[in-house]
Every structure is written in C-alpha cells, then in structure tokens.
Amino acid sequence: MGRGISRILILGGGLLGTSFALAVHRACPDAVIECVEQSPEHRAKLTQYAAIAQVYSDVTDVDSQFDLAVLAASPDVCISYLQSIARHASIVLDVCSVKRAICEAADDLCLRSQFVPSHPMAGKAIEGPSAADGELFRDRPWIFLEDWAPPATVLALIERIGARVTMIPSAEAHDGMVACVSHGIHVTSLAAMLTSEEKRRQTFPSLVEVSGPAFWDITRLASSPAAFWADTLLQNRENVIPYLQTLREQIANFEEAMRNQDRDCLVDLLNKSKIARETWESSRP
Known part of the structure; x- marks a missing residue:
C-alpha cells in the first residue's frame, strides 16, 4: 500500500x-x-x-x-x-x-x-x-x-x-459542483418518485405494473437513507437550491412548449438536451 x-x-x-x-x-x-x-x-x-x-x-x-x-x-x-x-x-x-x-x-x-x-x-x-x-x-x-x-x-x-x-x-468549488451532478440529481430522483406515487394513488392504482426502465432508472435514488441525505442536503443547501431553481426553469420550458403546442420549440429543447448528453459522454475519462 x-x-x-x-x-x-x-x-x-x-x-x-x-x-x-x-x-x-x-x-x-x-x-x-x-x-x-x-x-x-x-x-x-x-x-x-x-x-x-x-x-x-x-x-x-x-x-x-x-x-x-x-x-x-x-x-x-x-x-x-x-x-x-x-x-x-x-x-x-x-x-x-x-x-x-x-x-x-x-x-x-x-x-x-x-x-x-x-x-x-x-x-x-x-x-x-x-x-x-x-x-x-x-x-x-x-x-x-x-x-x-x-x-x-x-x-x-x-x-x-x-x-x-x-x-x-477548493471546498467551495467542490460543493458547487456536486450540487449539480449529485445532490441536485438526488432531489430530482426523489421528486420524480413522489410525483409518480401521487398519480398512482389518485388516478392509476396499477401504475407500477406498466413501469419500464426509464421510471426505475430515474427513481433509483429514492431508496437512499433519508437521515443521511437530509443532513447532506441541508449542509449544501446554498448550492442545491440554485440548481433546483434552474431545473424548474428547464421543466417550465418544456411545459410551455407543450402547452402552446409549439413543436419547433419542443424539438429544439430535445435536440439541445441530446447534444449536451453527447458532449458529456465524449468528455468522460
């Protein structure tokens, strides 16, 4: 060693x-x-x-x-x-x-x-x-x-x-970065789980029976220990909250495009997301 x-x-x-x-x-x-x-x-x-x-x-x-x-x-x-x-x-x-x-x-x-x-x-x-x-x-x-x-x-x-x-x-750089690629992602996963659970309870009791890989992939982090993550999120709240604010803005962009039936805007958002993912993939060590 x-x-x-x-x-x-x-x-x-x-x-x-x-x-x-x-x-x-x-x-x-x-x-x-x-x-x-x-x-x-x-x-x-x-x-x-x-x-x-x-x-x-x-x-x-x-x-x-x-x-x-x-x-x-x-x-x-x-x-x-x-x-x-x-x-x-x-x-x-x-x-x-x-x-x-x-x-x-x-x-x-x-x-x-x-x-x-x-x-x-x-x-x-x-x-x-x-x-x-x-x-x-x-x-x-x-x-x-x-x-x-x-x-x-x-x-x-x-x-x-x-x-x-x-x-x-530095520590400040670290906490800001992990808010974007870990802590904010964790909250996103939990929010998706709670949203689907609400729909299951209110409208679709058999929702779990039709759930595919996308659902299970994005909600995987909901199984994480609550007390541990509560402490972590509160300690890094100054960085996680701005991430969640930006996330809400991005979701709002998709919502607005669908509400307005703006196919061109929706395609643009989907393509930007696809290109961003490909850029990240090509940059992975």
Whole structure:
C-alpha cells in the first residue's frame, strides 16, 4: 500500500466505510483495518468480514494509534468526531460529499497539516455494510482539494484500490459542483418518485405494473437513507437550491412548449438536451 500506511481506522461501518475496508484488504492484504460503528446490527455484520480486524462501538474504546483514519459517516457526525479521531491517527481522511463545513471545522481545530478532505464519487442507493463492495471505487473519481494538498501516501493508496485521483481547486468549488451532478440529481430522483406515487394513488392504482426502465432508472435514488441525505442536503443547501431553481426553469420550458403546442420549440429543447448528453459522454475519462 502507500508507504507509511499500514494501520487504518474507519469511523462508520456503512456502505462507503466497509467498501473502503474491502477495497484496501483486496489491494493490501497485510493492512490492519479496524472500525468504529455505533449500530449493533452493523457491528454484527462487520465482524463477519475478514478485512476488518476489530470493531469498536465508540471512539472512546479505541486505544491504538493508526497511520490513517477515515471518516465515513454523515457530515455532521464526521465533524463532531474530527478532533477525537485525530488523536488516534497521523492522517485523517474524510469521504463526506460536502466539504466546506468540515474543512472549516478542521481549520478551527488547527488540523490543516493532518486533515485530508476528499470525496469518492461512488455509492449505491442502499445503506449499510451488507451492500459493501470492494470494487465500488474502481474507475470512479476520488476528489481531493488543491488547497488542502493530500500526501503522496494517501494518493498512492487511493490509486491502488482502483479509483481515479481528481483534483479540484477548493471546498467551495467542490460543493458547487456536486450540487449539480449529485445532490441536485438526488432531489430530482426523489421528486420524480413522489410525483409518480401521487398519480398512482389518485388516478392509476396499477401504475407500477406498466413501469419500464426509464421510471426505475430515474427513481433509483429514492431508496437512499433519508437521515443521511437530509443532513447532506441541508449542509449544501446554498448550492442545491440554485440548481433546483434552474431545473424548474428547464421543466417550465418544456411545459410551455407543450402547452402552446409549439413543436419547433419542443424539438429544439430535445435536440439541445441530446447534444449536451453527447458532449458529456465524449468528455468522460
């Protein structure tokens, strides 16, 4: 593994934390990985993984030192445990999908030389260690911040588990970008689910029987854990709200074209969307 990293402590034995443990164990079988997880159900599952040497119920139970600690819980939980976890590790890496608040907390705690903010663009709409996958990060972007320069040992480890190191300028840039490609998309998925559910209840009781791939694809994220996403969306609300405002404007454009039976306008909107998608596809790494 990355030189100097042989002992790892993970705070949070959910999907991301457990997947990281499995990915590191696959790539670096000699690594010692321990985990802190409050949920008894999750702890029971974690003990079944050979990748995890020990599972604690609370940070106060930890009495060892580690080369790396990984914060893999909701943003608020990670911030609340940042100082206590930092006492047990040379480097503290977080995987939260909102960066500004935790970077500010690390600055306030004078942890800039120790803390490494990051965000793997990977996940599932299922929570918990049972959904963990050691291949979850393969070929996925793992974001780091240029103004919080990550140590070479951390970058080497992330590359070794198969992720693509991706640098962006700052926490502010990160939070604005993920509002567009993750958080706003999440709300869009949930809104589509609630709209279809309302139509099912009011008008079409058997709607689920005729639902095809488009419905299931766009509503997949509705299965995500509510408490986790509530915390995430509230922390990044300053960026998500403008995205949703722009989304409403785009939906209104389609609505107006159909209301006015303006086929030319509708075709124009559809073609612009198609071209945009093709541009994004051609730019994918």
